[in-house]
Structures are given as structure tokens and as C-alpha cells.
Amino acid sequence: MTPPTPPTNACDTTMTTDAPAALSPTIFERTRPGARGVRIPQDNHAISQDWLNSIPAQMRRTDAPQLPEVAQLDIVRHYLNLSQLNHAIDKAFYPLGSCTMKYNPKVCDLASAHPNLAPLHPRTPDALAQGSLQIIHELQQFLRDITGFDAVTLQPAAGAQGEFVGMMMIKAYLQDKGELPHRNQILVPDAAHGTNPATAAMCGFEVVEIPSGLDGCVDMAALKANLSDKTAGIMLTNPNTLGLFETDILEISRLVHEAGGLLYYDGANLNAIMGHARPADMGFDVMHINTHKTFATPHGGGGPGCGPVCVTETLKPYLPSPNVEKTDSGYRLADVGEKSIGRVKAFNGNMDMVVRAWMYLLAYGAVGTKQISTDAVLNANYLRTQLRDTYEIAFTGVCKHEFVMNSHNQHAADSRINTLTLAKRLMDYGIHPMTMYFPLIAPEAMMIEPTETENKDTLDNFIAAMKAIDAECRNNPDIVVTAPHTMPIKKVDEVGAARKPELNFYCCR
Ligand SMILES: Cc1ncc(COP(=O)(O)O)c(C=O)c1O
Helix, strand or coil, X not given: CCCCCCCCCCCCCCCCCCCCHHHXXXXXXXXXXXXXXXXXCCHHHCCCHHHHHCCCHHHCCCCCCCCCCCCHXXXXXXXXXXXXXXXXXXXXXXXXXXXXXXXXXXXXXXXXXXXXCCCCCCCCCHHXXXXXXXXXXXXXHHHHHHHCCCEEECCCCCHHHHHHHHHHHHHHHHHHCCXXXXXXXXXXXXXXXXXXXXXXXXXXXXXXXXXXXXXXXXXXXXXXXXXXXXXXXXXXXXXXXXXXXXXCHHHHHHHHHHCCXXXXXXXXXXXXXXXXXXXXXXXXXXXXXXXXXXXXXXXXXXXXXXXXXXXXXXXXXXXXXXXXXXXXXXXXXXXXXXXXXXXXXXXXXXXHHHHHHHXXXXXXXXXXXXXXXXXXXXXXXXXXXXXXXXXXXXXXXXXXXXXXXXXXXXXXXXXXXXXXXXXXXXXXXCCCCCEECCCCCCCCXXXXXXXXXXXXXXXXXXXXXHHHHHHHHHHCHHHHHCCCCCCCCCCCCHHHHHHCCCCCCCCCC
């Protein structure tokens, strides 16, 4: 295959490659006094002086706000141009491992914006919100089928909040059994996502790091050495963040349970095993699901997403309250009971995410859901085997939905080259960089997750781009070291950006 040629200017914007974005006009700099995007009829909506006077004087502003004054067409062009500077999954390949950016079918957006659903007021009485409650109930049932657990809450707004909810339930359970504060250690493998130890610590547990073995999986000897009557549980991602399935999972679950602890499943990688294996069958007691990774919802970035939590019968009494219940006369929001850890999110969580995930699962059905995981794993292994002669694979062997390679071979060709330089050069080929430097246990990590939604042409294009960059490292390393060349912003001062961030237009000028 002919290696793709990087475009001379990948960005179809008003900015040239010579004009750093910092010099391009902001919306404030586009201000033309008197220009207006819309004109509001003044007379019909005159605000009475009496009403204005009713606002306490100290709370009334004395100067007009410094809002940009821009004509409508200029606003439209400004934001359209800005939006085109962003890389998006709808624009091109986005092989971020762990964070998973995959195509979300537009039908899911349509469903969540449906006029019979979207305008529903969250305080609508149950009797008038039967459709929404049914959707929540059905999605919970789908998730129970997929994971093997007994009960589900859809309240958490992100995977990270799901972790917090799950760990709070483990804590409440141990408290009930009279095992706290003694049983206060949570084991977390060193390959874990940073949210795992952070969550355990936020819930008041002591975090005990378990090293990975040479095969990238949990080091069983280290696990055994750290189990004790202080073990409250383990937080495990399976497949782990290297994309490797923990083959000792049944033994791990037996050992942790025998020690008196519970197993928390970080479900970020559920998209690798759906329809093939169920976390509850592996012995887990509680898990969260990142709907943005496995089902079609935008990534909440810890915020307005959805991180359902699934539990066994043992932890069911501790679920957040209320939860949807099906009765003979329909659906209702029922109090979970006195053991509940309480409400963790307003109303029923982010309903627009719930509808998207429900729509996605309805569209795929049981057979399609299994195929999603099969294809995600096939695509990852295709990339891995096509690239393994060019890039060093961090932990060899068949992977699940993602894999980790590194830049050691390219660094050997030119010592100025590392994972960051390769990622910057990839942008010149119109491809979003892969996840870099995670997991921490793989030096110079490049974590790649193609997802099931990409076709072979896209994967082949990525392979050709990575091979072309490798050739550049040997034949023309300067072009790699000085990349990106086609982006509106060239190499940024990353340390300066982190240490001295300029977040406000006015404060910087
Ligand atoms: C393995 C793993 N666990 C947990 C999280 C946290 O999930 P969220 O970003 O939805 O809060 C992530 C991030 O996407 C992750 O990759």
C-alpha cells in the first residue's frame, strides 16, 4: 500500500499554518461597537423601573457587561471555523485507548432529543412519566443481562462517579458487618486507571498497590502477600488497561473473597467482552459501566455522562435511592430502603444519556451486542499484528479491544524521538493521537483502541501512516521532531501550559 502523504494544510480554516492560533481573532477581538447577532424587540418587553428597583442596589451592576458585539454571520463563521479546528470522531480516526472515542449512531441522538422525551420535566409525577421510567427500567434489565448482576442504578453521571458509588456501597456493607475501621485496605493493581486509587482514597480506604507480572497481568504472588484480615476489597479492570484479559480472575476472586474482601469491577473495558463473558460470573460484587465507551453516549469527562453501577443481591440494599420499580400498575420511583447510601445525582441521572444507551442496545440486540465486542477485539488484534514488526509491543500476546506499543525502536533511530513526537507527527496525517504515557507501567506507552466502528480501509490507512512515520524517523527525523506542521498550533510549551495556564482572555492581556 502507498503510504499516505501528510496534507500540506490539514485545516480548512481561515488561519494559515503561519498564523499561530494565539494571533487569530477571538470573539472579543471581532467586536464592532453596535454590531448585533439578534435584535430583541425592545418595546414589548420593557422592564419596569419598579421591578429594577426591587433588586438591592449593591446587587445591581453599574457598568454594562463587556460582551462581544458581533454580527450574526460573523458569529456563525467564527464558531464554525473554531469547530473545524477540533478533531472529532465524526471527522477522522480517533484511536484513543482507554478513553474510547467511537462513532455514536445519530439515531441515538435523535431518540434522546425526541419531543415526547426531551421536554419532560424531572418533577413530573410517576403516573405521567411512565415512558421515561420504562426506558430506565428496560436499560437496567439490559445491563443486568450483559453483566450478570442482580440490580442496577443509573444515577451516577460518569464512570468515576460510578466508582465512588460502588466503593461507598462496599464501605456501607463492611460498616454494617462491623468490620470497619479495621478492614480498610483496597488493593489496586499498578496498571489501574488513576480514578481507581483516587476513589478508594476518597472513600477513606488505604490504597495498596499490587504490581503487575512480566505478562502484564496481576502478579499473583504479590496479591497473595498483600491479602489479610485488613483487605476490604480489590478494584480490577478486566481486560486490564494493557488490553490483556486477567486469566487468573477466578483464582483472584476466590482469594479475595476468602480473605473477606469484595471485588470491584472497573467496567471501562466492558466493550471487549460483552456477550462473551460476564463480570458477575467472574466473581465480582459490584461494577460501573462507562456508557461512553461501551454504548453510544458522549464522554462526560467526569461530568454529564452516565456511569451505571451494577451489584449482586448482597449489595442491592445499599444502592442509591430512589430506583425504578415495575409494579402491576406500571413503573414507579421507589425508596431503596434505610441501608441505601442515598441520592448521588439529581432526579434519575442524566436521562438524555440513558435514552441514548437504551436506543443503542435496542438497535443492536443481544446478537449485535456480542458482535460489537468481537469486532472491537478483531480490529485491535489486526492493528497489533500489522504494526508489531515496526513498533515494539509493550506486552506481547493476543489482546482484547486495545493494545499498548512504545517508541523504543524509533528512539533508537534518533534519540530526539519519543512517544510525544510520534503523536505530534501523526496529527499531520489527519489522525488524532493515540493515548500517550498510559498506563504508567509501560514506558513511552502508545495505547491504541480502534473500536468496532472502524472499517478495514481506516485501519489500513492508520497502519500506513504509522509505518510512514517510522520511515521518517530513519530517513528524515527532523520532520518528526519538529511536528506538527499542518496544525494551526505548532508544538506547544506543555510545561508552561501546565504550570502557567492562561485560562481567561482578559487576564492574559
Ligand atoms: C479504566 C478506566 N476507568 C475509569 C475511568 C473513568 O471514567 P469516566 O471518564 O467516565 O469518569 C476511565 C476513563 O475513561 C478509564 O479508562
